[in-house]
Amino acid sequence: xxxxxxxxxxxxxxxxxxxxxxxxxxxxxxxxxxxxxxxxxxxxxxxxxxxxxxxxxxxxxxxxxxxxxxxxxxxxxxxxxxxxxxxxxxxxxxxxxxxxxxxxxxxxxxxxxxxxxxxxxxxxxxxxxxxxxxxxxxxxxxxxxxxxxxxxxxxxxxxxxxxxxxxxxxxxxxxxxxxxxxxxxxxxxxxxxxxxxxxxxxxxxxxxxxxxxxxxxxxxxxxxxxxxxxxxxxxxxxxxxxxxxxxxxxxxxxxxxxxxxxxxxxxxxxxxxxxxxxxxxxxxxxxxxxxxxxxxxxxxxxxxxxxxxxxxxxxxxxxxxxxxxxxxxxxxxxxxxxxxxxxxxxxxxxxxxxxxxxxxxxxxxxxxxxxxxxxxxxxxxxxx
Amino acid sequence: xxxxxxxxxxxxxxxxxxxxxxxxxxxxxxxxxxxxxxxxxxxxxxxxxxxxxxxxxxxxxxxxxxxxxxxxxxxxxxxxxxxxxxxxxxxxxxxxxxxxxxxxxxxxxxxxxxxxxxxxxxxxxxxxxxxxxxxxxxxxxxxxxxxxxxxxxxxxxxxxxxxxxxxxxxxxxxxxxxxxxxxxxxxxxxxxxxxxxxxxxxxxxxxxxxxxxxxxxxxxxxxxxxxxxxxxxxxxxxxxxxxxxxxxxxxxxxxxxxxxxxxxxxxxxxxxxxxxxxxxxxxxxxxxxxxxxxxxxxxxxxxxxxxxxxxxxxxxxxxxxxxxxxxxxxxxxxxxxxxxxxxxxxxxxxxxxxxxxxxxxxxxxxxxxxxxxxxxxxxxxxxxxxxxxxxxxxxxxxxxxxxxxxxxxxxxxxxxxxxxxxxxxxxxxxxxxxxxxxxxxxxxxxxxxxxxxxxxxxxxxxxxxxxxxxxxxxxxxxxxxxxxxxxxxxxxxxxxxxxxxxxxxx
Numbered sequence: 001x002x003x004x005x006x007x008x009x010x011x012x013x014x015x016x017x018x019x020x021x022x023x024x025x026x027x028x029x030x031x032x033x034x035x036x037x038x039x040x041x042x043x044x045x046x047x048x049x050x051x052x053x054x055x056x057x058x059x060x061x062x063x064x065x066x067x068x069x070x071x072x073x074x075x076x077x078x079x080x081x082x083x084x085x086x087x088x089x090x091x092x093x094x095x096x097x098x099x100x101x102x103x104x105x106x107x108x109x110x111x112x113x114x115x116x117x118x119x120x121x122x123x124x125x126x127x128x129x130x131x132x133x134x135x136x137x138x139x140x141x142x143x144x145x146x147x148x149x150x151x152x153x154x155x156x157x158x159x160x161x162x163x164x165x166x167x168x169x170x171x172x173x174x175x176x177x178x179x180x181x182x183x184x185x186x187x188x189x190x191x192x193x194x195x196x197x198x199x200x201x202x203x204x205x206x207x208x209x210x211x212x213x214x215x216x217x218x219x220x221x222x223x224x225x226x227x228x229x230x231x232x233x234x235x236x237x238x239x240x241x242x243x244x245x246x247x248x249x250x251x252x253x254x255x256x257x258x259x260x261x262x263x264x265x266x267x268x269x270x271x272x273x274x275x276x277x278x279x280x281x282x283x284x285x286x287x288x289x290x291x292x293x294x295x296x297x298x299x300x301x302x303x304x305x306x307x308x309x310x311x312x313x314x315x316x317x318x319x320x321x322x323x324x325x326x327x328x329x330x331x332x333x334x335x336x337x338x339x340x341x342x343x344x345x346x347x348x349x350x351x352x353x354x355x356x357x358x359x360x361x362x363x364x365x366x367x368x369x370x371x372x373x374x375x376x377x378x379x380x381x382x383x384x
Numbered sequence: 385x386x387x388x389x390x391x392x393x394x395x396x397x398x399x400x401x402x403x404x405x406x407x408x409x410x411x412x413x414x415x416x417x418x419x420x421x422x423x424x425x426x427x428x429x430x431x432x433x434x435x436x437x438x439x440x441x442x443x444x445x446x447x448x449x450x451x452x453x454x455x456x457x458x459x460x461x462x463x464x465x466x467x468x469x470x471x472x473x474x475x476x477x478x479x480x481x482x483x484x485x486x487x488x489x490x491x492x493x494x495x496x497x498x499x500x501x502x503x504x505x506x507x508x509x510x511x512x513x514x515x516x517x518x519x520x521x522x523x524x525x526x527x528x529x530x531x532x533x534x535x536x537x538x539x540x541x542x543x544x545x546x547x548x549x550x551x552x553x554x555x556x557x558x559x560x561x562x563x564x565x566x567x568x569x570x571x572x573x574x575x576x577x578x579x580x581x582x583x584x585x586x587x588x589x590x591x592x593x594x595x596x597x598x599x600x601x602x603x604x605x606x607x608x609x610x611x612x613x614x615x616x617x618x619x620x621x622x623x624x625x626x627x628x629x630x631x632x633x634x635x636x637x638x639x640x641x642x643x644x645x646x647x648x649x650x651x652x653x654x655x656x657x658x659x660x661x662x663x664x665x666x667x668x669x670x671x672x673x674x675x676x677x678x679x680x681x682x683x684x685x686x687x688x689x690x691x692x693x694x695x696x697x698x699x700x701x702x703x704x705x706x707x708x709x710x711x712x713x714x715x716x717x718x719x720x721x722x723x724x725x726x727x728x729x730x731x732x733x734x735x736x737x738x739x740x741x742x743x744x745x746x747x748x749x750x751x752x753x754x755x756x757x758x759x760x761x762x763x764x765x766x767x768x769x770x771x772x773x774x775x776x777x778x779x780x781x782x783x784x785x786x787x788x789x790x791x792x793x794x795x796x797x798x799x800x801x802x803x804x805x806x807x808x809x810x811x812x813x814x815x816x817x818x819x820x821x822x823x824x825x826x827x828x829x830x831x832x833x834x835x836x837x838x839x840x841x842x843x844x845x846x847x848x849x850x851x852x853x854x855x856x857x858x859x860x861x862x863x864x865x866x867x868x869x870x871x872x873x874x875x876x877x878x879x880x881x882x883x884x885x886x887x888x889x890x
Contacts, residue, residue, distance in 0.1 A: 035791055042794065054871040073766045099869060141794040142762065149776070160785040213393070213861075214501045221802040221838060235857050242765060243750075243797070250859045252394040256501050264500035267648075268834050270399040270509060270520060272494075273846035274853055280841040287842030292802055294833045298501065303880035305866025325861060351871040359873075363880065372388040375503045376395035380387070 003027055005342055006177045006186040008164050008200060009193035010034075011041035012140070012328045013321050015147035016335025017190050017342075019070070022154040024343060029157040029184055030148075031164055031177065033196075037144025039263050040194060041328055043297035045217065045237045045249055047230060048329035049080050049135025051100035053307075054350040058333035060105075060134055066332055071153060072146035075139035075242050080132040083115065083122060083233035085282060090127040106133035119226050121283035129233060137230040137239045140328050147331075159184075163261055164193075166203050173317045174204070188317040188342050195258055195300035197308075197322045204315065209303055209360050210322050211368040212258050214266045216296035217249030218275050220289050234282040236275065246289070248279050255373050256298065266296035299325040302360070303367055309334070309355045311341040320357065391855075392862030394504040399496075400848045401509060404522040405431045405485075407705055408510060409529060410492050410643060412436075414691035415678025416529030417475045418698030419705075423527075424482040426706040426713050431485040431521070433492050435837070436559065437465035439515055445749075446803050447837060448640075449555055450534040452548025454630050456562040462489060462515070465560060472559050490514055493844075494834030495526075495646040508647075508673065511834060518844050525673045525709060527701045528644060529694075532637035532658070532679040536807035537731065539571075539738040541604025542633070543748045550576050550634040557587040565630035569593040569613045571601065572634035574730075575685035580634045593626035597730070600737040604631065618737055635734055636727050637688070638810055640680045645832040647674050653825030655728035657682030659810060660829045667704055668697075668716070677701040684722035693719055728824050731814045739815060746815065747808045749801020757812065758819050760795050782820045789813055789830040799830065802838055 005021055007014045010032025018028040030036075048063050050056050066074050084090035101107045110118065111128045118131070148158055159181065168176035168183070177184045193200050195212035202208075222244030229240040238248030251271050256264070272294050280287055302308055302324045311319045319341050323330060337347040368374060389395045409420040412434035420432040435448065440459045443451040459465055466488055470476055479486050494511030496502065509520045534549025541547070546565070548556070550572075556563035568589055570577050573596035584591050595601060595615050602623065605612035610631055616623040638659045641651050649670040650663040661682045662670040670676050678694040679687055687693045696719045706713040738744070742755035750763065759777045762768050778787060789812060792798065798812050799805035805812075809830065817824040835844060846853075865874035876882060 035785065035788055038791070052867050052870055071769060071772050073762050073768045075766065145795055149772075153772075158784065215860075220841065235859050237859050243763065251857050252392065252397055252853070253861060254394040254501065254504055255390065256503075265831070266501045267499055267646075268494070268496070269394065269502060269504070270494075270496055270511070270846070271394065271397075271853075272834065273511070273518060273844055274849050274857075276841050277845040277847070277849060278857075280845045283841075287845075288840050290802065290838035290840050291835055291844050292804055292838045293800075294835070296501070301861060301863060304874050304878075305861065305863030306870050306874070324866065326866070354870060354873050360880070367880070370388060372390035372393070372395065374387075376389070376393065377503045378398075378506045381396075 003187050004029070004185065005188045005190060006031060006184055007190040007192060008177065009191070010036040010148065010158060010160065011039060011192065011194055012037070012144060012147070012331035013323055013334050013338070014190065014192035015144065015151060016331040017192060017338040018151045018156050019147055019154070020335045020339035021342060022151055022156045024339060026343065028151065029159060030151065031159050031162050031179060031184065033161070033163050033261060035160055036148040036158060037141060040297040040299040042141045042144045043295050044140050044328045045247065046137045046140050046239055046328065047237060048076070048137055049132065049230070050326060050330055051103060051105070053330055054352060055330050055333035055337060056103070058336065058349055059330050062332035062336070063136060063138065066143070070146040070150040072149055074143040074146055076136060077229045077242070078136040079228045079230065080135040080137070081118060081129060081228045081231035082132070083119070083129040083231060083282060084127040085123060085234050087127050089233065090129070093130065100132065100134055108133065118228065119231055121285040123284045131228065135230065139241065164200060169204070169315055172315055174315050188319070190319045190321060190338055190342065192321040194322070195263065195298055196261060197300065197320065199258070199261065201320060204318070206312070206320070208308065208320060208322065208357065209363055209367060210300040211255060211373045212298050212300050213253040213255045214296050214298055215249060215253045216268050216272055216275070216294060217247055218272050218279070218291050219293040220246040221292050223286065223289055234278050236278050236282060246279065249275060250278065251275055255375055257375055263298050266298050268294045268296050301325045303363060307355050308357055309337060309352050310357055311345060312357070390862065392858040397504065397853050397856065398850050399505070399509065399520055400850060401522040402519045405429065406524050406709065407431070408433060408523045408526045410526060411529035411531055411678070412473065412476060412486070412488065413529060413531050413678060413694065414475070415694035415698035416527070417473070417479055418695040419527045419529055419677050419702040420484045421478050421482045422699045422702035423706055424484045426702070427711055428706050428709060431487060432479055433487045433490050433512065435489070435491045436469050437462045437489055442837065445838070446807055448533065448806070449551040450536065450549030450633065450807060451552040451556065452630065453545040454548050454564050455556055455560065456564045458562040459560055468561055469559060472561070491837045491839070492643065493518070493836045493839055495643060497648050499648050513839055513843050516843065517847060518839065519848065525675070525705045526647070527675045527677050527705055528680055529677040529698060530640040530643055530680040532683055533640050533806060534633065535636045535638050535731065535810055537633060537635055537734050537738070537811055538744050538746050539601040540741065540744065543745050544604050544606065544610050545608070546610025546629060547604070547631045547633065550580050550632060551637065553580055553632045554583055557583050557589065563587060563589065566590065567592050567628045568630045568632050569595065569626050569628040570632050570634055571595045573597050574636070575688040576636060577634040579688055580632050592628040597733060636730055637679065637683050639682055642832040642836050644670060644674070644676070645829070646834060646836070647671065649674055651829055653829070654682060655726050655824065656724040657684070658727045668701060669704065675701040675705050682722065683727065685725065686723060731810065732818060735811060735814055735818065746811060747798040747801065749803050750797040752796050752798040754815070757792070757796050757798050757815065760792060762795070763797050778816060778819045787816050787820050787822065787827055789816060789827050792816060793830060804838065805830070
């Protein structure tokens, strides 16, 4: 019986894991280097529509229950609308295999008239699109605090502003997590530290290939509520919040180096003007609506963009979890899967066989550099 | 051999810039004009940028100052207002004469500089905009002379049209000549209140009452608009009322440090300087290419009373920038030490006297009352179980680590509205500190983000973006295997091994 689990990382994945473990009566301590939900988990589009994931069904099943389960509002709203502003976007949308439809979820095409009725701000000549009768979106910041408060309400411990400095292992097991606040004993560990998962795993001699990047979003002043807040397209992801603000992102990311355990402040770049341009193209009747804010966050990707979700063989009480830049929306399901990995060694509701670390065997140390995943400066062009 | 490049990343993207300016001076107040004239006189090419006249729509949401809906319709004619502003700032003529490239009615809404998460820029960029479009310029050095903002402080009725700030009042009377009121009450008793009284006299505006720190405001009279003010001594004695159409909040100003934050410069809280101010080296540099001049570097009574200190600091910043640019420049002129009053104590005293009713609105844009702020409650348009919050408040949050204003903002929405937190940022900081028995400076400065002015989509829109930006655009990274069924192995052609072998070229 696992009696005390230390979860490294107070983001969506770690906090959800702590929540599900605590519901099973397992003692949990979440160790977070800063503030819960402070990094990418609290700075994303809030989408919860991931049909390519083995956790998709569970994601869809759990989200409508999360407010009740956690006891705090997440601002979850169901459904998603994909907008094609022109024929070529519509053609691509139709040609792309819809993995959700294949799994029995309902997709309904929208023509010009139907789209304009649903979203009054699209252009008169909008090509159309589709409404997904599945998926949805939530408020990341509110949800992350809800997870944290729910963990505390259930008697779990959250240590903020605490940095993990190493691990104690005995007989092929981790027995303690060393921190700048002292040693925390444990029976099992979940590593869910986003871009920092690689550095932490390296302390245990385990190679986790992830590379960090910065991405950014913009926010407008509130506009009247539309019925499906998660309406996007034209190269953007995003949503209308329940307050009415439009929060959208997309476009070029910037690969960055993370020299130590800290996450540097993620700044915005002039790409934000191009995000605004695409939002104006998407909603041409909102040209007068003002952008009031922007933000950026740091996320990690694995070489194939797919998660690593695995309870290792050695140390056998360690679960490694990186969601490869798509963590928030899946988090209710991810946390439950990780709870099962910790308590019973396998997940009984999703096939995680292909999300194991061993798929990267043979990957060289310079893998990221070799595919161009590295910081870039215009000075390179001058030197070339 | 060319290194492989991820074409969906920022690598290889270019951001067109309209010009490359050796020295930008931001703000055409006394400090900025003095800096621009001095630097131009010493041989540097200078662009002087100022946002006035700002769009009347921005004034309507109290950006950049608290205008309190007391501007006449004249401000809707920006061409006319431009002439008014040139007339109101005669020193601008010296800048024109010195060959300074003067840009009025231009918003500096963003700065993009190299940092740990930003390496792909060709140099330091500034985001500019007018009412029609936005554009980028590149600069080598920048003197920020962005002045001061109004200090918003809540009192019963402060959300009524007709409550304005001292900066808003100064702009309405002296700068724009477009004040619609006739009779004001002044809140404050220091140098700023005295300045408001002088400006009122000069503009022929009557002062009905001055309410000082020994008194508290009990009510704003009137239905839709301000018609008067009721006040009493702090102990409740000597109640009085005064008829007025405008209330000018003149307890203090706030150094306008937003651009320093975007420029990557450190700030620190200085109670004697009116809030967060840029950290400078001994010579006055905020960073190798950023300099501060005037009120944005700190407020003091002497700088409120006369422009002399601002002018001297502008000149000194210019000399430093010119010398750093490798040109000869005179040494800095001495500036007398500033007074060191504890200006933070004024805020605390005001809020201790006025923020007593838990229903008092603190964030006006998002309608956040004091009780929701200190109770870290969700906004009221959400359904939630109130019993869950009975044992949660700012103190329980503080038990998990120092209170962070950005975190509280995310939970309560205080400061998240269209005025971009201008009216409540400082008082939220002070209230959080007071609740947690902390020093005000223990509350980290909430971050500033571009755009520093609310800009319409059609304006901030990158109409000038390059073809490679469009060609390399993806919604979310460009990793094809990510979007295919993950309960199966990635298809042969899209596995990392395969991408690896063909040295990914997008």
